[in-house]
Amino acid sequence: MPDDPSADLTVLIVSYNTRALTLKCLETLYANTRARFRTIVVDNASQDGSAEAIAARFPQVMLIASAKNLGFAAANNLAAARARSDWLLLLNPDTETYPGGVDALLAFSKANPQAGITGGRTYYPDGSLNPYSCSARLTLWSTACRASGLAAAFPRSPLFNPEAYGGWQRDSARRVDIVVGCFLMIRRSLWDQLGGFDLRYFMYGEDYDLCLRAGRLGYRPMLCPEAKIMHLVGASTTLRARRHILVAKSRVSLIHDHWHPALVPLGVALTWLWGALRTAAALSRAVLRRHPSSRESAAQWREIWRARRSWLQPY
Known part of the structure; x- marks a missing residue:
């Protein structure tokens, strides 16, 4: 019409x-x-x-x-x-x-x-x-779950994946x-x-x-x-590394804008830990599996990690 x-x-x-x-x-x-x-x-x-x-x-x-x-x-x-x-x-x-x-x-x-x-x-x-x-707000607990991998390991758990309201359909x-x-x-x-x-x-x-x-x-x-x-999700951001960098920077910005000032350093540190652990895991898989997809993932996470000074700063 x-x-x-x-x-x-x-x-x-x-x-x-x-x-x-x-x-x-x-x-x-x-x-x-x-x-x-x-x-x-x-x-x-x-x-x-x-x-x-x-x-x-x-x-x-x-x-x-x-x-x-x-x-x-x-x-x-x-x-x-x-x-x-x-x-x-x-x-x-x-x-x-x-x-x-x-x-x-x-x-x-x-x-x-x-x-x-x-x-x-x-x-x-x-x-x-x-x-x-939809999503629940970022909290110190949800950021820790994301950084440690608990959210990814237990995606249906409302305890370990609270931002995604784990288990709710x-x-x-x-x-x-x-x-x-x-x-x-x-x-x-x-x-x-x-x-x-x-x-x-x-x-x-x-x-x-x-x-x-x-x-x-x-x-x-x-x-x-x-x-x-x-x-489809992410169709206008085709570079995976670029998308992760933008998302990480936005999360750090939200932490600065909406958390109590005393908790901000902890939130930023957990975001750093998320990047460090994901990069280490990707590099380990590339060494152990020696598969082209694993090497590509490792290259992407190297790029993300090199840009950490950018995404650990708010907008």
């Missing part, structure tokens, strides 16, 4: 060299959503013809073709500034909506105004559950600390009150920071199990 300037929902999409994926995202969005909505796409200086293809296939979309890569946070802030609806939906370009998914999330958001921010369930292309549509409505920005709905008035994303977070962590700041205002983000999408 065509975009409606009087709609109460605006969908914000930020694309970066994801031409085919973004087109599929828009195709499923329009095919599977009955609510009236507008769409704003910010293309972050893609080199794959994304902006031209979007303009040709979806003329009803408000397209902002940036001359430079603004990053996820700044691009969403730019798009949100153009929205006039009561509700905003942040949607990644590497997602495909399922029938009624956006409608369910909009209805749920309106029925639970105390949430402020809402999200839904995400699935991998093979139909299996992707648990990373996202099949019930529930308060959560964090709604991940791949599929995040927020009332525009709250977005404006929070000032949108903190622009220090170029990529990763901006959604965590947004939700934690909303929590300080008394809102309690929630997950709606009936709202479902498919998410």
Whole structure:
């Protein structure tokens, strides 16, 4: 259906060299959503013809073709500034909506105004559950579990994998600390009150920071199990080492921004330990297995470890 300037929902999409994926995202969005909505796409200086293809296939979309890569946070802030609806939906370009998914999330958001921010369930292309549509906040315990490998060893344990709400299948409505920005709905008035994303977070962590700041205002983000999408995860960050570096830097930034100052050095030290143990494990596997994939992993972790001075500093 065509975009409606009087709609109460605006969908914000930020694309970066994801031409085919973004087109599929828009195709499923329009095919599977009955609510009236507008769409704003910010293309972050893609080199794959994304902006031209979007303009040709979806003329009803408000397209902002940036001359430079603004990053996820700044691009969403730019798009949100153009929205006039009561509700905003942040949607990644590497997602495909399922029938009624956006409608369910909009209805749920309106029925639970105390949430402020809402999200839904995400699935991998093979139909299996992707648990990373929401998260619990970083704590000293969760950071220690991640650093020591306990979270990876016991992924279904709520004790040892608390950030992922280990064991919960996202099949019930529930308060959560964090709604991940791949599929995040927020009332525009709250977005404006929070000032949108903190622009220090170029990529990763901006959604965590947004939700934690909303929590300080008394809102309690929630997950709606009936709202479902498919998410490829990380399609616009193809270099694995680069992604780990960005995630680690965002975690250190969140520790600095949201932890008690006395705990910050411990959190940073545990992040250092995470990098050290992962690098040592990758190098050991490369020596013992002598397999090309093990050598590739070792090379990636060497790169991550060499960049530790960068990711151990906050934004």
